Amino acid sequence: MIATVIICIIIAIAVVFAARRAVRTFSGDGSCCGGKSAKKVKRTHVEDTDxxxxxxxxxxxxxxxxxxxxxxxxxxxxxxxxxxxxxxxxxxxxxxxxxxxxxxxxxxxxxxxxxxxxxxxx
CATH class of the missing domain: 3.30.70.100 (Alpha-Beta Plaits)
Known part of the structure; x- marks a missing residue:
């Protein structure tokens, strides 16, 4: 019985960490260069491509x-x-x-x- 409770607690903790990571990734905060702290670079289109x-x-x-x-x-x-x-x-x-x-x-x-x-x- 105690082993089952411990396993459930470990699984719950893993789910919490996975959910936090998923939220950060999908909100743009979890990528290597995204997020609120990343400097945004203006998209630049080059007119002359000759x-x-x-x-x-x-x-x-x-x-x-x-x-x-x-x-x-x-x-x-x-x-x-x-x-x-x-x-x-x-x-x-x-x-x-x-x-x-x-x-x-x-x-x-x-x-x-x-x-x-x-x-x-x-």
Whole structure:
């Protein structure tokens, strides 16, 4: 009888923790980069997607990305720089950055940092 009560208590505790996690996940607070504390990055649409118009290109290694939302946040942040078109590869932890003017790497680092990630020096 006591063993049954103990098992029921353990199961009840597990259900409470699972329910809390589910609520946090579905409300956006439980993901790696979501929630109320995460900085929201404005969705940026690049008008000019003709690579011929971007004479400068560089690849930038990005640290701290763990999911598609992370890579989208980095891509949006980089695309917010005037004259820049960036595409981020989550698997490679890399951003391919095209620009119409010579690229200011300090600006790139600042924008990536403001989005919550970091540039890895090679």
């Amino acid at each position: 690579e011929a118009n971007y004479p400068y290109a560089t690849d930038v290694s990005i640290g701290g990305m763990t999911c598609e939302r992370c890579s989208a946040a980095v891509e949006n942040a980089l695309n917010g720089i005037d004259g820049v078109w960036a595409r981020v590869d989550l698997a490679a932890k890399n951003a391919h950055v095209l620009s119409k003017q010579p690229l200011d790497m300090d600006c790139v680092k600042d924008v990536v940092r403001e989005a919550g990630y970091y540039v890895i020096q090679r």
